[in-house]
Amino acid sequence: MAEFVKSSFFAYRRELQAFLKRRLGDRQLAADLLQDVFVRVVERPRNSEEENARAYLYRVATNLAIDHERQSARRAQVFGGMEGAGATPDGHPAADRVLESRAQLERVYAALASLPPLTQEIFRLDRVESLTYRQVAARLDISESSVQKHLARALSHALRALEDPP
Known part of the structure; x- marks a missing residue:
């Protein structure tokens, strides 16, 4: 497991960060979520049938981006009427x-x-x-x-x- 995380991190981190930056429009947020991707991978054992590490990491990154977008939308909905x-x-x-x-x-x-x-x-x-x-x-x-x-x-x-x- 540790070797998978280490090799995946070095192999895909720039690519994943660029993907998250394009999706979210914020370089720092993309860097933060990239760290969360690898925390999730370390915290959850990988299924043995998961052979494509790149696809797996993209799926985790996409899910985290969706979670972030939903939280942002909820905050905007609750506090949006106050702005302006x-x-x-x-x-x-x-x-x-x-x-x-x-x-x-x-x-x-x-x-x-x-x-x-x-x-x-x-x-x-x-x-x-x-x-x-x-x-x-x-x-x-x-x-x-x-x-x-x-x-x-x-x-x-x-x-x-x-x-x-x-």
Whole structure:
């Protein structure tokens, strides 16, 4: 296994990084995801029927890129409505918009702080550290479905806090 990882890394790293850079449009992000590709390969034993190392590595890289794109889309969906709204001609948000955003953020923080510690930790790992459900589950030694349930509870709680008037 170690020899496969070492030889694959040296054989395909530039090619995979170029692929990820084209897909994601960010050289640094591509480098980060390339490291994640090889971490995944090391963490998971390779199936014996996987004879084409290049195809296997591309599949892992593609899956990580898709995961990243989905997380970015989720963040944009949750926080996208806040960008650009109420901006002044110099591009800075208007003072009333800043105050409103801060108040909303404080309500969300308070709502999240009222959740059980495990739910808070799952939210932090998923939303702040951008770990996948599988990575969160492995780190906390719980099932992926449990991660999803806790995260749904946290998001629902945060959204209710935003909907409730101050």
